[in-house]
Amino acid sequence: MAKLDETLTMLKDLTDAKGIPGNEKEVRDVMEGYITPYADEVFTDNLGSLIAKKTGEANGPKIMVAGHLDEVGFMVTRIDDNGFVYFQTVGGWWSQVMLAQRVTIMTSDGDVTGVIGSKPPHILSAEARKKPVDIKDMFIDIGASSKKEAKEFGVKPGDSIVPYFEFTQLKNEKMLLAKAWDNRIGCAIAIEVLKQLKGEDHPNVVYGVGTIQEEVGLRGAKTSTHMIEPDVGFGVDVGIAGDTPGISDNDADSKLGKGPQLILYDASMVSHKGVRELVVKTAEEHDIPFQYAAIAGGGTDSGSIHLTANGVPSLSITIATRYIHSHAGILHRDDFENAVKLIVETIKKLDADTVKDIILA
Template structure:
């Protein structure tokens, strides 16, 4: 592996952390470690979202930059008499990316290694071999010989199960492969936005937020936004990369390395036109690359945030990412850095008069 610089070390620690919805303690601790030095105050909502506050101007407009801490994974639901684990998906999974994949079961006694298994194709009838195995027919094998042995090792129903993958810098060192880019890259953006605003004069109060339980319904975004009461919000997340074989531009336009995605529409929100225009005008002025995209089959934290209180002008800014909701996803470092740069420059230009114009014009 290439030698890790400060940014890559942060990204590795964020993606290595284990945290499915409702179990975000580990990634929250990593985010706190990296964002606290640049925050005036760190607090939490009652679901566990972390909120780092940075004051540019006291009483200035509240700007929220939110990435979610949770990753897709699984939960143990029962242990059978032979020691195999039945499980529930937590977040969206496609069955074809799951079989024979290594997982980590997080128990109160420590971590256990497992592998997702099913009935082998060698004993299936020919027609059944052609069909994808349904998730309900899969199990996790931890090498236990009985329910008692698995229980003795610490396994209990409700335990978190997390995909296992090692953070990898590819031969093209801009290309980064890891589990949980969805959405530790959003957490990293929030961290670096506060870092780059450190010591910089701006007329706002900025909140870098790591939300919980996004993958099961944008839940922590709602509770943290209720606590903050922002007037402008950015949901930072991953998006679909349309640059792999078989994908037409009609299906997905974006390409890795061509700039952050400005989401104009998704299943959770129609992006705020005034904010969208302000962001793209800023990018055009400074020569920061960006791409437009629409994701009618998905949503981000912006979908919950924009419906809090009296309504919050919100925009999702995402990173084109390959193979999301699987054990290993890939993104381009330039897109991450340009997303941070764009949000920082937008925040510098937001004052009360500008916020009012965006909101009410």
């Protein structure tokens, strides 16, 4: 792998960090370390979402840029007499991407490595081999010989279980392979937006946020938005890539490297017309490539942000990513950099009059 530059090092640190819904501390600490130099103030809400505040015009509108800290994972529910670990999924999983995958159990005594196991094909009937294994029939093998030994390893019910995968640049070095792009790339965008606004004039107060528990109901977005009370919100996340075999344009038509996605519609919100039109105009003025996308199922933090208090005009800006909600995804570095540029240039326009016009659009 080529030597990592400053940005790639940040992306590696964020994606290698472990944090499922309800246990995001490790990721929050990484994000805090990277965003603090560019913020005037950094704090958390009472559930643990990270909020970094940067003031341009103190009396200007409040702009929220939110990625979520958590990744899909699992939680230990019980250990059987032979030392095998059973689990609950935390976030949405498809059973066929789980078997034989390495995981890390985060215990109070340190990390324990395991692998998701099931019956080998040799002892399955021909009919059984054709069927996917139900998640309820899976278990994690940590090499323990008994429940007693598993407990001696430090494993107990409630422990977080995180997919294991190391950040990797592919041969095309713009293509980045890692776990947890959903949604460490959103956290990276929030960091980079504040970084690029450092020393710049902007007619507002910007909040770069790492929310908790997005994968189980957009929960941290609710609490952090209540705390901030923003005037405009951007949920930054991954989106669906449609450029792999078997996906039709009717399912998804976005391609890696063709620009960030502007989400027109998803299951959590209809994008705000005024915000969307301002972003499109900004992209066209600055020759920033972008793609439109709609997601019939699923949503982003914008789904909670826009419903807070009296309502927050919001838009989701996402990065097309292959193989999300699995152990590893692929995205394109240019899409990340163009998303940051687009949000920064839009923020520079968001003075009090523009925000008022957006609301009435």
